[in-house]
Amino acid sequence: MRFTILVLTALCAAAYAADEPILGYDEASSAEQREAEVLFDASIDAQEMDGWLKHMSSKPHHVGSPKSKENAEYMAELFESWGYDTEIAEYRILLPTPRVREVELLSPTQYTATLREDSLEEDPSTFVRDDLLAPYNAFSIDGEAEGELVFVNYGIPEDYEVLEQYGIDVRGKIAIAKYGRSWRGIKPKLAGEKGAIATIIYSDPIDDGYGAGDTYPKGPFKHESGVQRGSVMDMPTYPGDVLTPGRGATRNARRLDRNDAPTITKIPVLPISQRDALPLLAALDGEVVPPEWRGGLPITYHFGPGPARVRMRAQFDWNMVTAYNVIARLRGSEYPDEWVIRGNHHDGWNHGAADPISGMVATLAEAKAVATLAREGRRPKRTMIYAAWDAEEPGLIGSTEWAEHHAADLKEHAVAYINTDGSDRGFINIGGSHVLERFFNQVIEEVDDPRSDITLKERRRAYELIYGDDKAKQTAEERNDLRIFPMGSGSDYTPFLQHLGIASAHVNFGGEANDGSYHTLYDTYEHYTTFQDPGLMYGATLAKVTGRAALRLANAPRLPFEFTGFADNVALYVSELQELAETMREETEKTNKLIDEGTYAAAINPYKSISVPAKKEPVPHFNFAPLKNALDRLQKAAAQFDAAADGTTDVSSRINNLLYTSERLLTRDAGLDGRSWYKHHIYAPGFYTGYGVKTIPGVREAIEEREYDQVASQIAIAASVLNTMAARIEDLSERIGGD
Numbered sequence: 001m002r003f004t005i006l007v008l009t010a011l012c013a014a015a016y017a018a019d020e021p022i023l024g025y026d027e028a029s030s031a032e033q034r035e036a037e038v039l040f041d042a043s044i045d046a047q048e049m050d051g052w053l054k055h056m057s058s059k060p061h062h063v064g065s066p067k068s069k070e071n072a073e074y075m076a077e078l079f080e081s082w083g084y085d086t087e088i089a090e091y092r093i094l095l096p097t098p099r100v101r102e103v104e105l106l107s108p109t110q111y112t113a114t115l116r117e118d119s120l121e122e123d124p125s126t127f128v129r130d131d132l133l134a135p136y137n138a139f140s141i142d143g144e145a146e147g148e149l150v151f152v153n154y155g156i157p158e159d160y161e162v163l164e165q166y167g168i169d170v171r172g173k174i175a176i177a178k179y180g181r182s183w184r185g186i187k188p189k190l191a192g193e194k195g196a197i198a199t200i201i202y203s204d205p206i207d208d209g210y211g212a213g214d215t216y217p218k219g220p221f222k223h224e225s226g227v228q229r230g231s232v233m234d235m236p237t238y239p240g241d242v243l244t245p246g247r248g249a250t251r252n253a254r255r256l257d258r259n260d261a262p263t264i265t266k267i268p269v270l271p272i273s274q275r276d277a278l279p280l281l282a283a284l285d286g287e288v289v290p291p292e293w294r295g296g297l298p299i300t301y302h303f304g305p306g307p308a309r310v311r312m313r314a315q316f317d318w319n320m321v322t323a324y325n326v327i328a329r330l331r332g333s334e335y336p337d338e339w340v341i342r343g344n345h346h347d348g349w350n351h352g353a354a355d356p357i358s359g360m361v362a363t364l365a366e367a368k369a370v371a372t373l374a375r376e377g378r379r380p381k382r383t384m385i386y387a388a389w390d391a392e393e394p395g396l397i398g399s400t401e402w403a404e405h406h407a408a409d410l411k412e413h414a415v416a417y418i419n420t421d422g423s424d425r426g427f428i429n430i431g432g433s434h435v436l437e438r439f440f441n442q443v444i445e446e447v448d449d450p451r452s453d454i455t456l457k458e459r460r461r462a463y464e465l466i467y468g469d470d471k472a473k474q475t476a477e478e479r480n481d482l483r484i485f486p487m488g489s490g491s492d493y494t495p496f497l498q499h500l501g502i503a504s505a506h507v508n509f510g511g512e513a514n515d516g517s518y519h520t521l522y523d524t525y526e527h528y529t530t531f532q533d534p535g536l537m538y539g540a541t542l543a544k545v546t547g548r549a550a551l552r553l554a555n556a557p558r559l560p561f562e563f564t565g566f567a568d569n570v571a572l573y574v575s576e577l578q579e580l581a582e583t584m585r586e587e588t589e590k591t592n593k594l595i596d597e598g599t600y601a602a603a604i605n606p607y608k609s610i611s612v613p614a615k616k617e618p619v620p621h622f623n624f625a626p627l628k629n630a631l632d633r634l635q636k637a638a639a640q641f642d643a644a645a646d647g648t649t650d651v652s653s654r655i656n657n658l659l660y661t662s663e664r665l666l667t668r669d670a671g672l673d674g675r676s677w678y679k680h681h682i683y684a685p686g687f688y689t690g691y692g693v694k695t696i697p698g699v700r701e702a703i704e705e706r707e708y709d710q711v712a713s714q715i716a717i718a719a720s721v722l723n724t725m726a727a728r729i730e731d732l733s734e735r736i737g738g739d
Ligand SMILES: [Zn+2]
Pocket: 345, 355, 356, 392, 421, 422
């Protein structure tokens, strides 16, 4: 019942949302902006996008390939023809490509992995194999290894706890791990730390093959020969060119020696298909794995190690190649020194229709529509920069090098960075800086879902209420704004947000077209337009969302940064941290007690080689008071700003500058402990999760990693960052009040 009432209220809210002024705008400027948006929408042409998609994904186009350069030149010409001031920014980067790839089962049976994906009659693109990169993991070290095989499930930290309990040591062995549950680079990183000599990663059919749905070409899921390519560079340490951390990889940049580059893996790693994995896994013996570890292959899954013996060899050509970033500028009519930046990468691992061209063509459509408005006398007031990044796939390299190269200018001028990447269909996903949460909520209150007559926000809210976990359901019921998710890593926003402290967002559609084409030969135009976004309806809608966001930022009299949403999300993170410490303390106590009292030993099956887990160091109580005091101040300051800013849109450029540079205050020059490239202290990718975000990462990781002596100092650092932000917000309220 409550649900019905809330949805009705929400629907009414959506109906008059468009009568309320846009955040940062007064009534007159809102009306003018919305008029422009109607014209903007009318120039988004899904058919034209489809043509670009077909053209740019007709051949493999990884960085360093002829097609990647050709696509960059093609887009540069488009931007130029629309009136953008366009350049192709080149960087010299190290890129390993595969030379030798061998995986061989030596005993007790013999099998040589094919390491090759099948061409399929039903998909002509899969026969276009010139310049196709064979399946590999970029930034694996060169190497050859021979040893017993051991199954490590997903190869994440909790899997090694299970192995330990079973008395299984991976030292001197070759670890085979499933793709999934973590960023892929974590698997060889952890296996190496545990002493394995090599890692093989395969896609289990239970996750994205026949265990999940019909496989390609009948359905969208992974063909039995499909292999996920991808980078295993240690991006949680720093992304970008491995030889030039912290500086642009210009021709004459100072470079590390390759042997000193810390982000190349320590052990060799190769990815294989389920078809190649089957004989290897079938040859394993030892204990049967626990139920949660089983996959979808028609075998009984064993841990090993052995008797399967495997030899693996991986060798790469370590070449310097040129990355081509297309940078297109439209000078702002009133505030040319304030930049709104939009970006999407253009390189793929192969044909890359979904990843990244689906997002790239939405970006192009948006840029063309913005240029059309400009020609018709509605030139954006701030400078807009459209970027098509190269070399994202091997490690966010194109965007990172450009951001590092222009760091000083970007810190001074960048108002915000909005990213897109591969996108399909379903529900709107927005991640990013929470100072933009209210702003983005307002945008999705005004764009309709292309398949229904409700707004994107209502459709997303319905998703949360039906499919969300308890927390998500509660938020959707009680909170007016949908939360935007905090960002870890995985696309080109990382250098802008986490290295430079530029307020950033990432936008896509998803949830209804899950598939297994990611980074395989089957990420083609045919696959994408059949299964992922037929007619590019959601692609066109994506352009409307990001275009609105970019234009509203570019034209806002008062920049639409807002702090109550930010404070509310920080409050959530602080309470999560306390809960984390509490839960860990209780669980550790309980487990240690069960071990001491012999309960574990009494319950264990004596016919299995499983042992009692090791006791863990008790979790002490931590003093969260400094963080909670800073949070109180932040919440008060945010509310005060809300009151002061209400109805005040005519502000000085000094105030706008203080608004958009506020995100910079969440960074510290020293960066995070042990990985100084990452400066942001509210959002970071997890050191042991990869893409997955860690909020208030200094404190969270100290607790999770059980580095208890670090927790107090990390709390002090996080509190000081929040206090600095609160002081800025207080200053802004005073200035706006006095304006
Ligand atoms: Zn991508």
